[in-house]
Amino acid sequence: MTEPVLSVRGVVKRYGDHTVLDGISLDVREHEVVTVIGSSGSGKSTLLRCVNLLEELDDGQVLLDGVDVSDPRVDADVARRGMGIVFQAFNLFPHMTVLDNVTLAPRVVHRVPREEAERNALDLLDRVGLADRAGGYPEQLSGGQQQRVAIARALAYSPRLLLLDEITSALDPELVGEVLALVRELAEAGRTILMATHEMGFARQVADRVVFLDGGRLVESGPPEQVLGEPVHPRTRQFLRRIIDAGRL
Amino acid sequence: MTSELQRERLAYKRSRSRRSTLVALLSTAVFAAAVGVTVARAPGWPRVRQSFFNVEIAWRSLPAILEGLWLNLRVLAVCGVLIVVFALVVAVLRTLRGPVWFPLRVLATVYVDLFRGMPLIILLYLVGFGLPALRLTGVPNDFVVLGGAALVLAYTAFVAEVFRAGIESVHPSQVAAARSLGLGRRETMRLVVLPQAVRRVMPALLNDFVSLQKDCGLISVLGAVDAVRAAQIEQARAFNFTPYVVAGLLFVLLAVPTARFADALGRRVERRQGGR
Ligand SMILES: Nc1ncnc2c1ncn2[C@@H]1O[C@H](COP(=O)(O)OP(=O)(O)O)[C@@H](O)[C@H]1O
Ligand SMILES: [Mg+2]
Numbered sequence: 137m138t139e140p141v142l143s144v145r146g147v148v149k150r151y152g153d154h155t156v157l158d159g160i161s162l163d164v165r166e167h168e169v170v171t172v173i174g175s176s177g178s179g180k181s182t183l184l185r186c187v188n189l190l191e192e193l194d195d196g197q198v199l200l201d202g203v204d205v206s207d208p209r210v211d212a213d214v215a216r217r218g219m220g221i222v223f224q225a226f227n228l229f230p231h232m233t234v235l236d237n238v239t240l241a242p243r244v245v246h247r248v249p250r251e252e253a254e255r256n257a258l259d260l261l262d263r264v265g266l267a268d269r270a271g272g273y274p275e276q277l278s279g280g281q282q283q284r285v286a287i288a289r290a291l292a293y294s295p296r297l298l299l300l301d302e303i304t305s306a307l308d309p310e311l312v313g314e315v316l317a318l319v320r321e322l323a324e325a326g327r328t329i330l331m332a333t334h335e336m337g338f339a340r341q342v343a344d345r346v347v348f349l350d351g352g353r354l355v356e357s358g359p360p361e362q363v364l365g366e367p368v369h370p371r372t373r374q375f376l377r378r379i380i381d382a383g384r385l
Numbered sequence: 386m387t388s389e390l391q392r393e394r395l396a397y398k399r400s401r402s403r404r405s406t407l408v409a410l411l412s413t414a415v416f417a418a419a420v421g422v423t424v425a426r427a428p429g430w431p432r433v434r435q436s437f438f439n440v441e442i443a444w445r446s447l448p449a450i451l452e453g454l455w456l457n458l459r460v461l462a463v464c465g466v467l468i469v470v471f472a473l474v475v476a477v478l479r480t481l482r483g484p485v486w487f488p489l490r491v492l493a494t495v496y497v498d499l500f501r502g503m504p505l506i507i508l509l510y511l512v513g514f515g516l517p518a519l520r521l522t523g524v525p526n527d528f529v530v531l532g533g534a535a536l537v538l539a540y541t542a543f544v545a546e547v548f549r550a551g552i553e554s555v556h557p558s559q560v561a562a563a564r565s566l567g568l569g570r571r572e573t574m575r576l577v578v579l580p581q582a583v584r585r586v587m588p589a590l591l592n593d594f595v596s597l598q599k600d601c602g603l604i605s606v607l608g609a610v611d612a613v614r615a616a617q618i619e620q621a622r623a624f625n626f627t628p629y630v631v632a633g634l635l636f637v638l639l640a641v642p643t644a645r646f647a648d649a650l651g652r653r654v655e656r657r658q659g660g661r
Contacts, residue, residue: 188565217567226558231580241566
């Protein structure tokens with residue numbers, strides 16, 4: 137069995153005396169799409185931020201390709217280059233053109249010459265269907281287009297792992313589809329993805345595995361038809377019933 | 386091809402706007418006449434006109450005052466650049482987190498508190514007369530340099546706070562987004578946070594710049610022969626206050642373009658934040 141791309145081992149995160157993550161363990165293998173579900177405040181964003189080393193862990197480890205990147209002796213800036221993350225909102229830099237947004241990391245962090253970085257960026261923007269907007273500014277794009285650019289930007293330096301944190305929950309309903317379609321394409325192209333989402337239908341169709349987070353613990357984990365279809369844990373059932381009542385499944 | 390209806394509407398709008406222009410012109414003329422008549426009929430007006438608005442003396446004092454103003458402009462240019470640079474440094478120091486930076490952070494905070502609260506005129510005296518009295522080697526005794534230093538000390542504290550407000554107005558997610566791309570702290574500050582912060586506080590900065598333009602005239606209290614001091618010399622020579630009025634008007638003339646520019650910029654920022 138090969139090494140998982142991402143291995144989260146017993147991660148604990150506290151804010152003050154509030155334990156947000158209470159010993160989370162989770163593997164994501166190459167080409168696997170894992171979705172994290174759970175009610176608001178259950179710690180999904182915190183988990184992704186911990187994986188991306190934007191938060192300091194209070195215990196446990198994050199391993200990327202077998203390397204413990206949560207070790208304080210490891211340069212977090214370097215470790216982050218192996219991952220791309222897209223947040224719910226405020227992803228793009230409003231003072232830069234779409235093209236500069238996408239080329240920033242390659243140029244500044246990876247020292248790719250501008251011309252080459254721009255060629256790659258235009259390629260990526262073409263793939264997310266926005267090459268014609270390269271010279272525009274983020275505020276001239278719809279929310280859905282902005283999120284697609286954010287995804288292109290996260291892909292610009294070919295990360296091993298893509299982290300997506302509820303990237304559709306700040307969007308108008310009619311814009312959700314175009315973003316999810318892009319994620320589905322990436323999944324089909326074999327990207328390794330860890331994704332927090334409220335879109336149960338999407339999780340059911342695209343995820344290889346669904347994990348349910350509750351009260352800082354990983355309560356249930358398995359293939360989508362099992363976790364979403366025949367959940368064994370009472371908390372999972374309760375959560376899914378609420379989702380169904382809200383008309384989201 | 387516009388419809389009959391639209392043509393009629395446009396004609397109506399044009400006639401309305403012609404009428405408003407006429408009303409504005411008329412009310413301005415009436416107001417100006419009223420002010421003029423009131424002043425001209427004041428019992429002291431002939432004396433005031435003689436000692437404050439004497440055209441001949443104004444003309445005679447103009448070259449000396451202009452020469453002084455040239456000094457103000459040079460002080461303004463040098464101080465303006467130094468203030469922006471130092472203020473950025475102080476602002477960034479104040480936003481640093483972590484125990485390593487504690488002493489620098491405290492120092493920056495104390496500096497801002499001290500120099501923002503101090504009346505500028507007192508600071509000018511302290512720097513201009515107190516510093517040379519120490520007789521330290523290397524301390525210049527040129528009043529222009531000392532006066533400029535006092536202005537830089539005072540305005541850096543103010544402008545640093547403007548910058549800091551701008552830095553703190555940038556959403557934390559922007560920093561997270563930059564860091565997640567692998568940018569270091571310094572690159573994040575330089576490429577992502579500061580450009581947005583500076584853009585946001587530009588109108589406020591220009592306002593402070595107008596204020597600095599006129600405060601440059603305060604170096605005259607140390608004896609530097611700037612526009613204000615030149616006016617004072619001319620006033621003493623002619624026993625007439627007209628040179629002060631000339632100097633004052635020149636400072637106003639200097640401020641008008643910056644003020645209009647600040648207005649235009651403010652409107653543009655508003656428009657950009659308002660709609661797509
Ligand atoms: N920076 C922070 N400081 C204090 N508490 C936080 C912070 N970030 C998140 N939390 C808390 O951690 C919990 C989990 O938040 P989050 O990970 O955002 O949940 P989710 O993404 O599942 O909605 C919440 O109770 C939230 O209030
Ligand atoms: Mg969240």
